[in-house]
Amino acid sequence: MLGTGAADGWPNPFCTCNSCAAERAAGRSRTSSAAIIDGIVLIDCGPTTTHAAVRAAVELSGVEHVLITHGHPDHLAPEFLLWREWIPDLRHLHVWGPRAAIDRCRHWVGPDSPVSFHVVKPGDEVLAQTQGGTYRVRVVRASHGHGNGDELADEAVLYDLTAPDHSRLFYATDTGPLGPAQIASLSGRAFDVVLIDESFGFKDDHGTGHLDLTTLPITLTALRSAAAITDATDVIAIHLSHHNPPERELRAALHPMGARIVDDLAIIDTATGSPPTRHLIIGGVRSGKSTYAEALAALHPNVTYVATGESRADDVEWLARVDAHRSRRPAHWRTVETADLAALLEGTESGEVLLIDCLGMWLTRQLDQADAWSDDPEVSAAAVVEVSARIEALAAATGTTRAHVLMVTNEVGQGVVPATSSGRLFRDLMGIANRRLSLSCNDVTFMVAGRPLPMGTLP
Numbered sequence: 204m205l206g207t208g209a210a211d212g213w214p215n216p217f218c219t220c221n222s223c224a225a226e227r228a229a230g231r232s233r234t235s236s237a238a239i240i241d242g243i244v245l246i247d248c249g250p251t252t253t254h255a256a257v258r259a260a261v262e263l264s265g266v267e268h269v270l271i272t273h274g275h276p277d278h279l280a281p282e283f284l285l286w287r288e289w290i291p292d293l294r295h296l297h298v299w300g301p302r303a304a305i306d307r308c309r310h311w312v313g314p315d316s317p318v319s320f321h322v323v324k325p326g327d328e329v330l331a332q333t334q335g336g337t338y339r340v341r342v343v344r345a346s347h348g349h350g351n352g353d354e355l356a357d358e359a360v361l362y363d364l365t366a367p368d369h370s371r372l373f374y375a376t377d378t379g380p381l382g383p384a385q386i387a388s389l390s391g392r393a394f395d396v397v398l399i400d401e402s403f404g405f406k407d408d409h410g411t412g413h414l415d416l417t418t419l420p421i422t423l424t425a426l427r428s429a430a431a432i433t434d435a436t437d438v439i440a441i442h443l444s445h446h447n448p449p450e451r452e453l454r455a456a457l458h459p460m461g462a463r464i465v466d467d468l469a470i471i472d473t474a475t476g477s478p479p480t481r482h483l484i485i486g487g488v489r490s491g492k493s494t495y496a497e498a499l500a501a502l503h504p505n506v507t508y509v510a511t512g513e514s515r516a517d518d519v520e521w522l523a524r525v526d527a528h529r530s531r532r533p534a535h536w537r538t539v540e541t542a543d544l545a546a547l548l549e550g551t552e553s554g555e556v557l558l559i560d561c562l563g564m565w566l567t568r569q570l571d572q573a574d575a576w577s578d579d580p581e582v583s584a585a586a587v588v589e590v591s592a593r594i595e596a597l598a599a600a601t602g603t604t605r606a607h608v609l610m611v612t613n614e615v616g617q618g619v620v621p622a623t624s625s626g627r628l629f630r631d632l633m634g635i636a637n638r639r640l641s642l643s644c645n646d647v648t649f650m651v652a653g654r655p656l657p658m659g660t661l662p
């Protein structure tokens with residue numbers, strides 16, 4: 204990513220708003236969005252793009268194709284063609300884009316320049332031949348203009364790019380919500396990476412030429428139902444402006460949409476594929492942890508809900524709670540009731556989603572089974588050893604499972620010291636289990652008063 208920011212960058216250097224101040228204080232900055240693919244295909248080349256390459260010591264000599272989405276100045280600063288021309292023995296360069304954008308480029312090259320210009324329009328499918336193989340480029344209409352005379356916005360396009368190794372990228376900025384025809388044209392694409400407009404954060408009076416935190420999830424859901432985005436797609440929000448909340452809040456807002464952000468100059472590697480995600484969601488009673496985990500799971504088509512508690516047919520209040528949980532979940536989810544989570548994690552196929560709710564129940568059941576509440580101190584001591592071993596086995600299975608895991612657990616260590624020894628034993632083992640499981644997960648979220656607090660990554 205040679206840039207992930209909006210036209211004005213983020214922070215906007217003239218601005219002192221909270222969002223700009225927070226990013227500035229953290230030493231973060233983003234310049235106009237552009238991406239280079241395999242060092243060969245450059246998508247958009249704004250005023251900061253070549254300078255970003257200079258600063259990062261990234262070489263652009265291998266670029267054979269430049270795909271321009273539209274002629275707005277943050278996406279096309281055509282003087283790069285002149286700077287390139289000062290170099291001897293250039294490779295032939297192909298520049299693709301909508302008509303008015305290409306017209307902005309033409310006078311920046313000399314008559315003998317090894318540059319060809321190609322005008323594209325929505326619906327075109329072209330083959331970009333390179334020394335590294337052929338890239339297939341499908342041109343998709345953007346929803347960027349309002350037909351109010353901004354020709355550069357009206358003709359804007361998005362690019363659906365298939366690399367020689369068959370990995371697929373959807374470069375989708377600048378655009379507002381995609382309509383049914385655009386979604387249909389992307390049906391079944393199962394992109395490896397989607398780079399998508401998220402210009403406006405919580406601002407909602409900007410018109411329909413960009414996406415914001417209200418319209419982005421709607422567009423992502425449409426792309427998911429059309430199988431353009433799958434569980435394996437890496438969805439990355441770009442064209443970020445200061446209308447977005449500071450980065451930590453933005454990450455939390457994007458997380459339930461299955462989207463993330465990356466820094467400028469980040470490298471996105473499709474060859475490694477996305478590893479299984481293991482996400483621990485921890486919170487107190489009624490903190491919203493189950494609801495949050497269910498919202499994350501609902502992004503995936505095949506979900507198995509794993510109930511870890513034992514049915515207690517004689518407890519009316521408990522049955523009512525179970526019913527409330529069940530009616531909240533989509534009818535097509537599978538439900539499994541088991542306390543043997545390690546075996547379940549080991550036996551689950553890759554790509555499946557397990558929503559495990561919750562570890563507190565699981566721990567209670569392990570302690571019951573091992574007879575930890577026995578009055579005989581030898582029996583209860585042996586039970587604690589046994590349960591500790593099961594916690595280790597669960598953590599190990601979580602670390603190596605091929606399934607995507609969402610695991611809900613209870614934070615029980617922050618209240619008063621429990622009055623009973625059994626309460627203290629439960630609290631201690633729950634704390635140990637949480638700490639152990641947290642190390643096996645790549646994401647941990649702390650739920651407080653219904654708000655997800657991402658806990659960051661371990662070094």
Ligand SMILES: [Zn+2]
Pocket residue numbers: 209210275277278377442
């Ligand atoms: Zn833009």
Ligand SMILES: [Zn+2]
Pocket residue numbers: 214215218219220221222223224445
């Ligand atoms: Zn600002």
Ligand SMILES: [Zn+2]
Pocket residue numbers: 273275347356377
């Ligand atoms: Zn634009």
